[in-house]
Amino acid sequence: MNTNIVDLISVTREVSWLSWGVQYFFLIGLSYGAFFMTLPAFVFGRKNMEKTGRLALLIAITCGIAAPVALVSDLHQPGRFYNFYLHFTPTSWMSWGSFFLPAYVVLLLIYAWLIYRPDLELQASNRSGMLARVSALLALGGSESPKAIKVLGYMTMFSAILVATYTGSEMAVVRARPLLNGPMMPLLYLLTGVCGAAGLGLLLNRIIADASESVSDNLNRVLVVFLGLTILTVLFWMLTGLASQSASGMVLMRLATEYNPFLFTLLWLALCTLLPFLLIINKQYKTWWLSGFLSVAGAWLFRWSMFIDGQRIPKTGAGFNDYSIPLGTEGLLGIAGTLGLWLLLVIMITSFIPWQGSKQDTSV
Amino acid sequence: MEESRRKFFKGIAVAAGTTALASTARVSAATKRPMGDASHRWGMVVDLRKCIGCQACTVACHMENDVPIGKFRTIVSNYEIKIGNKTRSVVLPRLCNHCEDPPCIPVCPVKATYQRDDGMVVVDNSRCVGCAYCVQACPYDARFINPETNTADKCTFCVHRVEAGLLPACVETCVGGARMFGDLKDPQSQVSKLIAKFPTEGLRPEMKTRPQVYYIGLDDRFNSKVEGTPSLWKREEALGEEVES
C-alpha cells in the first residue's frame, strides 16, 4: 500500500453480478461435472460403473434444470431474456451461451430419458394408478436403446464441453478484471465443477441411495484426482504469476494474502480443497460426509471468490470494496431459492422416476 | 470559460443548423436507432490545471440526467498526496471515455450497447437485459446498473443536449472551465486546438481502449489503477441511509 497517496473520493461500484450468478455457475459446473461421470457407464460400456453413472445422472439433471433458472434471475431485466434470441451477437460469449445452455439441457434430458425408459416401462407394469399411467406414457414403449444412448451421450458431451468453455471464457476475456482474465478460469471451473459433483455424489450415495461401497470408491478416486489437479493448478497460477509478475497472478496473490485470505486461502484452499484431498488420500473413508460436504462447498466458494470478491477489487481506485450479502432476492434469498428448487427437483425425480434402475425399482 | 462556451455555441449552432437542413444525422435503417452524424467525433478535454475539485459537474450530471442517489455517471476523484514534507490535493474528473475501441460493446449479448457514427457510446435501455457484462468489461468503472431502470447506465456525453446544440451539463457548469467539449474531427474546434497545443493523455492506456477524454496535466501516478491508501470512509457511512432506501 502506497501511503504517499490517500484516496479521499473515488469510484466504488457495487457488485452487479449477483449471488444468482454464483448459483448458476455452481449448479451448471456440478451438472456438467456429474454428466462427465455418467459417460463410462452409458457411453464407454463400463458396466461396473452403472451405479455411479446413475447417481451422477441424477445430479446432472437436477442441477442442469435448476441452473438456467438462476441464470435468468441474475439478469436485472429477466423478462427480456428473449432479446438473446432476437439479437445474436457473435462477439459475446454470453450470447453464444444463450444457445449452448439450452442445447445442453435439452440433450441431457433426452439422454436421461433414453436411460430411464426401460425402467419407466417396468414401473408402469409393477405399479398401479396414476403413477403407472404416467410411467407408461413417459416410457413410450420402453425399449432398451444403447445405440441411441451412445449417440446422445456424445452429443451431450459435445454440448457440455461448449457450456464449460463458454462459462469459463465469458470471464476469461474480461481484461478489465485481471483476476478473471486468462486461461485459468475455464480450467478451474471445470476442475472444481467435477469436484463438487463427486462430493455431492458421496453425500447422496449415503443419503438417498444404498450407500454402495463401489460407488464411494469410484467417487473418491475422482475426487483425489480432481482435488489434486485443482491444488496443482492454483499453485501453478500463483507461482507463474509471481515469476512473470502477470496481472492475473499478482492479483490472485493479493486476493490470497491481502484482500480476502480468510475466504480464499483458509476456507477455500485449505479447508475445502486441501483437507478433503488429504482425508481421501489417507483413506479416511468413514468421514465421507466431511469430504463430500467440503468438496461441494469448495466448488461453491471458488465461484463466490472469483465472482463476488473479483468484483470488489476496484478498477481505478485502491483497496477492496465492502460487500455484505443482502438478505433479499439479490443475496441470501437467491441462494436459498435455487437450493430449494434443486432439492425439490431431487425429491420429485427420486419419488417418481426409477432413477436407480430396474434392479433398485422403488416398488421392490 | 465564457469564451470557450461562446465558441462552442457558435460551432454547434452551425453544426446543428447543418444537421437540421441537410439531415446528415443517420437513423439506422435496421434498428431505427439514432446514429448521430458521422461528420463529427465528439470528445472531451479535461484541463487538470484548472479543475478545483468542486464536484459541480457531479451535481449537474445528477440533476440533468436524474441519476439515482449513490450512483454516478461522473465524479471527481480526489487524492491527497505527499511530496517530500508537503501534502497536496490531486483531483481527477472521471466519466465514460467514449472509447474508440470500447470493450463494453463486443461483450453485450444483445447489442444494446452501441457506438453511434459520431463516436458516442450509448445504451439502448429498451433492449438491455441488465446482464451487467458491460459493467464488468469497462476498465474505468464508468458503468453501473441503474436500480430504477434495471439496465446498464453511464455517461452519454449528454447526447440529448448535444443534439439540441447545447453543451453536456458537466461542461456547462464547470466552475474552473476545466472541462471542454467539442468535435475532434474539426481542426478548428477548441478541443482539437488544445490537443494540438498541449501534451494530453487518456486514462489506462494499457487497456488499449483509445479513450476520447483527453487530460492535460495528468500525473503518471494517476493514469492507471491508483494504488494508494484506500478511502478512509465507507461508502454507506458517507452516503447515509438514502443509499439503502
Ligand code: SF4
Ligand atoms: S469508458 Fe467504459 S463504458 Fe465508456 S466507452 Fe470506454 S469501455 Fe465503454
Ligand code: SF4
Ligand atoms: S447490461 Fe445491458 S448493455 Fe450491458 S451488456 Fe448486458 S444487455 Fe448489454
